[in-house]
Amino acid sequence: MIALSGIERVYRAGGETVRALRGVDLTVRAGEYLSIMGPSGSGKSTLLNILGLLDRPDAGRYLLDGRDVTALGDDERARLRREKLGFVFQFFHLVPRLSAAENVELPMMLAGIEPAERRRRVARLLADYGLADRAHHRPSELSGGQCQRVAIARALALGPAVILADEPTGNLDRQTGREVMAALERAHEAGAVLVVVTHDPEIGARAHRRLRMRDGAIVADTSA
Amino acid sequence: MRAADTVRFAWGAAAGARARTAFTLLAMAIGVAAVVAVTAIGEGARRYVVAQFGALGTNLVIVLPGRSETAGAMPGVLLGRTPRDLTLEDALAVRASRALRRVAPLVVGAGDVHVGALRREAPVLGSTAELQDIRRMTLARGRFLPAGDPRAASAVCVVGATVAAELFGGRAALGEWLRVGDRRFRVIGVLAPQGTSLGFNTDEAVIVPVAAAQQLFNTEALFRILAEAKSRDLVPQAKADLEEILRERHEGKRDVTVITQDAVLATFDRILGALTLAVGAIAAVSLAVAGILVMNVMLVGVAQRRAEIGLLKALGASAAEIRAAFLVEAALMAAAGGAVGLAIGRLGVWLAAEFFPAIPFGVPAWALVAAPATALATALVFAAAPARRAARLDPVQALSRR
Numbered sequence: 107m108i109a110l111s112g113i114e115r116v117y118r119a120g121g122e123t124v125r126a127l128r129g130v131d132l133t134v135r136a137g138e139y140l141s142i143m144g145p146s147g148s149g150k151s152t153l154l155n156i157l158g159l160l161d162r163p164d165a166g167r168y169l170l171d172g173r174d175v176t177a178l179g180d181d182e183r184a185r186l187r188r189e190k191l192g193f194v195f196q197f198f199h200l201v202p203r204l205s206a207a208e209n210v211e212l213p214m215m216l217a218g219i220e221p222a223e224r225r226r227r228v229a230r231l232l233a234d235y236g237l238a239d240r241a242h243h244r245p246s247e248l249s250g251g252q253c254q255r256v257a258i259a260r261a262l263a264l265g266p267a268v269i270l271a272d273e274p275t276g277n278l279d280r281q282t283g284r285e286v287m288a289a290l291e292r293a294h295e296a297g298a299v300l301v302v303v304t305h306d307p308e309i310g311a312r313a314h315r316r317l318r319m320r321d322g323a324i325v326a327d328t329s330a
Numbered sequence: 331m332r333a334a335d336t337v338r339f340a341w342g343a344a345a346g347a348r349a350r351t352a353f354t355l356l357a358m359a360i361g362v363a364a365v366v367a368v369t370a371i372g373e374g375a376r377r378y379v380v381a382q383f384g385a386l387g388t389n390l391v392i393v394l395p396g397r398s399e400t401a402g403a404m405p406g407v408l409l410g411r412t413p414r415d416l417t418l419e420d421a422l423a424v425r426a427s428r429a430l431r432r433v434a435p436l437v438v439g440a441g442d443v444h445v446g447a448l449r450r451e452a453p454v455l456g457s458t459a460e461l462q463d464i465r466r467m468t469l470a471r472g473r474f475l476p477a478g479d480p481r482a483a484s485a486v487c488v489v490g491a492t493v494a495a496e497l498f499g500g501r502a503a504l505g506e507w508l509r510v511g512d513r514r515f516r517v518i519g520v521l522a523p524q525g526t527s528l529g530f531n532t533d534e535a536v537i538v539p540v541a542a543a544q545q546l547f548n549t550e551a552l553f554r555i556l557a558e559a560k561s562r563d564l565v566p567q568a569k570a571d572l573e574e575i576l577r578e579r580h581e582g583k584r585d586v587t588v589i590t591q592d593a594v595l596a597t598f599d600r601i602l603g604a605l606t607l608a609v610g611a612i613a614a615v616s617l618a619v620a621g622i623l624v625m626n627v628m629l630v631g632v633a634q635r636r637a638e639i640g641l642l643k644a645l646g647a648s649a650a651e652i653r654a655a656f657l658v659e660a661a662l663m664a665a666a667g668g669a670v671g672l673a674i675g676r677l678g679v680w681l682a683a684e685f686f687p688a689i690p691f692g693v694p695a696w697a698l699v700a701a702p703a704t705a706l707a708t709a710l711v712f713a714a715a716p717a718r719r720a721a722r723l724d725p726v727q728a729l730s731r732r
């Protein structure tokens with residue numbers, strides 16, 4: 107499904123260079139559930155952004171579904187993000203002026219799906235994530251856990267093959283965090299690859315395969 | 331993304347930033363309203379002048395002494411030589427043209443007009459019976475100068491409404507005598523008030539037979555020959571006839587200028603039309619100012635919506651789609667501002683028409699199209715840079731919390 111080899115990412119900020127990733131190799135098969143843990147600044151987010159085609163490596167090769175996507179142009183990457191990838195962020199990143207339903211509808215709108223079909227799918231997704239009675243609420247009227255579930259529904263709207271979550275529970279209390287993880291895991295059970303970056307050992311332990319990073323490298327890769 | 335969705339999304343974004351949108355919309359509206367108001371004033375002036383000419387009759391053909399290429403500009407004076415005078419005999423001779431319906435000689439001077447102890451300076455016009463129809467004069471009382479031999483200096487006159495009122499007060503002027511210089515005239519007619527037409531106020535004038543005026547001012551020369559063509563189509567023929575007849579009478583010299591009302595009208599029409607266009611363009615500069623505002627407001631919007639833009643990119647929006655969303659947002663604001671501006675402008679024109687009913691204000695059709703179109707184009711031009719900035723945002727940086 108995913109094959110990274112020799113991935114390097116170097117940040118140059120004011121004369122200083124930071125090697126955020128130092129030759130990362132990683133293969134992920136279909137249906138896997140990974141967690142990535144490690145100290146702050148170890149390169150977890152950088153790795154996730156490269157996996158998500160939001161960022162480009164400075165060296166190395168990235169195969170997604172057997173296709174070399176390392177050197178793809180911006181438009182093609184945007185299309186792949188829409189068709190294959192789903193993102194969940196620590197700060198939810200809901201559009202504040204849009205209702206829960208409209209936020210979930212966004213990816214379908216970008217994909218050019220018909221309004222009637224969109225409404226049907228949005229209703230089902232919201233119901234699936236226990237948000238049916240919150241459809242017309244703005245993010246400011248929702249709790250953190252509800253916001254993150256809206257974000258998860260949005261990430262799953264087009265049935266992605268890979269779900270990338272960067273500290274999805276980082277902003278939630280423990281109990282809510284567990285609920286959100288359960289929501290993500292349901293998508294994984296439906297067949298998607300799930301990659302979760304987390305600081306929380308309890309959450310990290312839920313994954314079947316656990317990566318540990320330090321100083322831009324994967325230092326441990328254990329399967330349960 | 332479907333076009334309808336892009337519009338809906340952009341509309342939501344504009345509505346979401348109410349203060350910013352209202353501000354931009356207002357700036358656009360003011361620009362459009364300014365164009366509408368200013369061009370309406372210009373168009374009002376043009377229509378006013380055209381109507382004034384129309385009152386004189388568009389079949390009017392005027393002969394001036396002296397040759398001039400630019401109709402109306404004091405001929406002869408510009409050329410630095412005294413032209414040969416037009417005479418009463420010239421005026422009588424041109425009656426031979428079959429394209430002309432009427433011909434009236436015109437002598438103009440200033441005279442001291444006395445009635446008893448009252449005295450008033452007034453323009454004195456010397457002409458013939460034909461003047462009444464050529465200049466569309468109507469009488470309040472009595473009759474106009476009698477038809478007959480124009481060489482006869484009969485002692486009768488027709489007075490303007492103001493002259494009658496001021497010199498005769500409440501008394502009936504008709505049948506009374508007045509004195510101009512050292513000559514006495516009997517009032518046989520009083521003109522109805524006509525107002526000013528092209529700088530000539532007949533209300534204040536005294537009209538006497540042309541021969542009497544020539545004696546009064548001790549001159550053989552005519553100020554003008556006024557003629558009326560039989561129809562508008564015959565105006566060019568009339569002009570040619572006048573030039574030919576007068577050339578023959580003046581030993582083959584082309585030393586007169588023939589102005590047709592149509593040509594003067596067309597010139598004024600053109601000048602005032604161009605002027606309206608120019609002031610409209612100047613008013614459109616305010617739209618450029620609004621454009622700069624659009625750019626700033628959009629740049630602020632892009633900065634405030636960084637995370638949203640990053641998210642859209644993460645969700646798979648292409649750079650073109652993001653650019654389109656911002657351009658459509660600017661276009662929507664311009665369109666709404668244009669609509670509001672048209673309404674404000676037309677309201678202003680309506681108010682102006684209430685206060686100055688004499689001027690036929692009216693927004694020219696081109697301004698109604700050009701003003702909002704300029705607003706739209708300006709908005710799109712000035713939104714281009716912010717939209718491009720949004721489209722080029724790096725998604726990772728846009729999504730990172732700072």
Ligand SMILES: Nc1ncnc2c1ncn2[C@@H]1O[C@H](COP(=O)(O)OP(=O)(O)O)[C@@H](O)[C@H]1O
Nearest residue numbers: 117119124126145146147148149150151152153
């Ligand atoms: N935009 C950037 N410019 C410069 N350095 C950066 C940038 N983003 C991340 N880094 C650096 O790269 C390293 C890895 O960052 P990151 O992947 O965010 O770590 P983590 O997510 O594990 O905390 C850190 O040292 C960080 O300071």
Ligand SMILES: [Mg+2]
Nearest residue numbers: 147150151152
């Ligand atoms: Mg991180």
